Amino acid sequence: MIIRISEYRRLEGGEASTSMTPRVLMPLYVGFTGYASQVLADMLKIVDGDGGLGTSSTGDPGLLQVTYKATTLTPTRQYFDRVVNGTPNDSVVVYGLDNTALIPTSSGQVAITSLAGVTYPPQSSTINIFYDVTGCGGSDYYVVDLGGIKVDFEPWICLFHELSHGYHYATGTISNNPELQAEQDENVARADYGCTVRNQYNHIGGCGAAPTTCLPPSYRTKGKGSCLIVTAALGSAEEPRVRRLREMRDSLVEKSTLGAMFFESFEAEYYRFSPLVAAAMRLSPALHGVLKAALVSPVLDVIQLLESHVQQESSNTGWAALVQKTADQHRAELLKAGLGPEADSIVLEKLRALRTNALQSPHARGLPPAPWGSASIDVGSGVDYFLACLCAVREPRDHIAWAICEPLEIWLSALVALAAAEDTVDSIAEQLARRITAWLVHAPTFSLLGKASQVAVAGELRALGETFLTASATRQSISEGLVAEYGNHVDYDLAELLRSAEFLGKKTEPTSHDDRY
Numbered sequence: 001m002i003i004r005i006s007e008y009r010r011l012e013g014g015e016a017s018t019s020m021t022p023r024v025l026m027p028l029y030v031g032f033t034g035y036a037s038q039v040l041a042d043m044l045k046i047v048d049g050d051g052g053l054g055t056s057s058t059g060d061p062g063l064l065q066v067t068y069k070a071t072t073l074t075p076t077r078q079y080f081d082r083v084v085n086g087t088p089n090d091s092v093v094v095y096g097l098d099n100t101a102l103i104p105t106s107s108g109q110v111a112i113t114s115l116a117g118v119t120y121p122p123q124s125s126t127i128n129i130f131y132d133v134t135g136c137g138g139s140d141y142y143v144v145d146l147g148g149i150k151v152d153f154e155p156w157i158c159l160f161h162e163l164s165h166g167y168h169y170a171t172g173t174i175s176n177n178p179e180l181q182a183e184q185d186e187n188v189a190r191a192d193y194g195c196t197v198r199n200q201y202n203h204i205g206g207c208g209a210a211p212t213t214c215l216p217p218s219y220r221t222k223g224k225g226s227c228l229i230v231t232a233a234l235g236s237a238e239e240p241r242v243r244r245l246r247e248m249r250d251s252l253v254e255k256s257t258l259g260a261m262f263f264e265s266f267e268a269e270y271y272r273f274s275p276l277v278a279a280a281m282r283l284s285p286a287l288h289g290v291l292k293a294a295l296v297s298p299v300l301d302v303i304q305l306l307e308s309h310v311q312q313e314s315s316n317t318g319w320a321a322l323v324q325k326t327a328d329q330h331r332a333e334l335l336k337a338g339l340g341p342e343a344d345s346i347v348l349e350k351l352r353a354l355r356t357n358a359l360q361s362p363h364a365r366g367l368p369p370a371p372w373g374s375a376s377i378d379v380g381s382g383v384d385y386f387l388a389c390l391c392a393v394r395e396p397r398d399h400i401a402w403a404i405c406e407p408l409e410i411w412l413s414a415l416v417a418l419a420a421a422e423d424t425v426d427s428i429a430e431q432l433a434r435r436i437t438a439w440l441v442h443a444p445t446f447s448l449l450g451k452a453s454q455v456a457v458a459g460e461l462r463a464l465g466e467t468f469l470t471a472s473a474t475r476q477s478i479s480e481g482l483v484a485e486y487g488n489h490v491d492y493d494l495a496e497l498l499r500s501a502e503f504l505g506k507k508t509e510p511t512s513h514d515d516r517y
Helices: 036-046 075-085 155-171 178-192 228-234 240-255 257-283 285-311 316-336 342-356 379-391 398-419 425-441 444-451 454-467 472-489 494-500
Strands: 028-031 053-057 063-068 091-097 102-105 108-111 117-119 126-132 141-144 150-152
Touching (some): 036 053, 036 063, 036 075, 036 091, 036 155, 036 257, 053 257, 063 075, 075 155, 075 178, 091 155, 117 155, 126 155, 228 240, 228 257, 228 285, 240 257, 240 285, 240 454, 257 285, 257 379, 257 398, 257 454, 285 316, 285 398, 285 425, 316 398, 316 425, 342 398, 398 425, 425 472, 454 494, 472 494
Parallel strands (some): 028 091
Antiparallel strands (some): 028 063, 053 063, 102 108, 117 126
């Protein structure tokens, strides 16, 4: 939406502040309002997660320049590329606001929720865009399609719409009907990403959820999304550890129905919060350093240990040596990031609190302020930001809790025990292996065993045995856990089925263990 007024003021969190300083260099900037990371996250959605999106400092603490070099071009990416690289006349500055903000107009201030987004005509060679990054405080915005049915007006679509206004202003191509012009451009993105197009001749809209959600393909297509947070931490989608994650996912998706079902649910949750975290890491080198060393690297460590545990027939000595080596590498990375071993205890405490509280109860959608401010960020603040982004997701987070939070908690518990020399390395490594096995047994998709036929389960076991659970000792342990957990909930002999699939050997009595961490 365009607001034609002669004077306006910069808004931050709904409050008016000092006059905007003129900017004469083009390009696209993000203004720091407290929701700058959400603006970058929405831009990531516009380019469908393309790694060519970046930022550059301007020397102005209030502005961050957006850069973009498309890796492959689609109509939507090409349009965004023109906005970033092809509008030389004026600067476009985007500010993200929450749903409490008030927007000045010629008739007085109005709530941002009555507009969703606004673009002001150029003043002093600057075009300013303001939009609601919260989606009407979580209730969402809607517009209508050609049949008058509500269709989603996600924040990233709203931003694309407003960028269309900004682009046409900057290039002198603004039409006599700017709303129709922007809605035509918006429909290009909608059609490109497989979303329902809106009725460009009917401007009705407002707060209220539509029946479906419009997301770019990489944010909703199973098995195709990028590992946004890991890529942001390591710097490239082609970094070996990022490629390995994709290979594991693709192998399970291709060979296993249970694996495909898991990743479909996991990615639906993951791509609701990961763009925000990835964008914040791009904006703040200090946050990047903390999250990489204290969260991302430990997650990659436990995945490496998981692979070894389920795929290799290693002796206790070999397993303990791998655990110790991985722990040593982790401590070295913490030191390199300027963090001490106490970082593990801090993260562990926060994960345990999250398990006890936030993930067990409904959580209102919110957008946490990113921890900018200084050149350094402490571990607690960085992890709090990550977890706050996670808890801002309205959808269920069961798969995220199981796939990220629980294994991270297991590994950090072992790291703390190793650092404190609570027991021998062999003993701690043995307990770690048992906890990983117990964690695997409680995978969300295994709960579907009771709904699948015996033939289907047999096929799944064969697929998992070929692609993932190749270590017979681990298959035995997991099978014992599956029988104990689900054996009485299926209408066939699960133990016999596991034995026929060479998962479960001859019957043995369970052994009790003392897991002390």
